[in-house]
Amino acid sequence: AQSVTQLGSHVSVSEGALVLLRCNYSSSVPPYLFWYVQYPNQGLQLLLKYTSAATLVKGINGFEAEFKKSETSFHLTKPSAHMSDAAEYFCAVSDTGYSTLTFGKGTMLLVSP
């Protein structure tokens, strides 16, 4: 069965600092991987997805993620945090042949001035 582990339920950074949110997956087949963001009282919005076309994936709002098969990781990064990035971030996996998503527990990103 597939699963997703997000290290750190909360991550705090200063405005302008590097953002690094960690995600490791477990899947028996090459997966599809996603990062979603959820702002307070809103639904989930897709940041980026990996579908085997390229290991470095660029998404919206300056975020990117790198697929590393040897490490079974798909960490999310952004060079410089903005206050508006404060939200909860979810990593998700979908095996080939299945479109339903298995989510990690989420990481709350806190950005201080």
Added chain:
Amino acid sequence: GAGVSQSPSNKVTEKGKDVELRCDPISGHTALYWYRQSLGQGLEFLIYFQGNSAPDKSGLPSDRFSAERTGGSVSTLTIQRTQQEDSAVYLCASSLVLVAGVEQFFGPGTRLTVL
């Protein structure tokens, strides 16, 4: 264009009552999904529809939960005899097709509180 909409946005009910949650997917999207988001369990998949058909109901937490979709569009998630552990945010999503890797578009959710 219009996104996925859900109603009501908030629902407070008493233990033992039945509730219906509604989802309007993006027009033309053939696949529809229900997820539940709770403090203890995180985001968990409940059920998906391809057209009006739900081939796999094993993700539903109990037989008190049921879902239907009509006309390949609107879906209703029904919880009978609600329990306090049903309190959660219920999220609906839709995608153009039922294919792994395709983007799912999420609605804002219905926050259910069972007293």
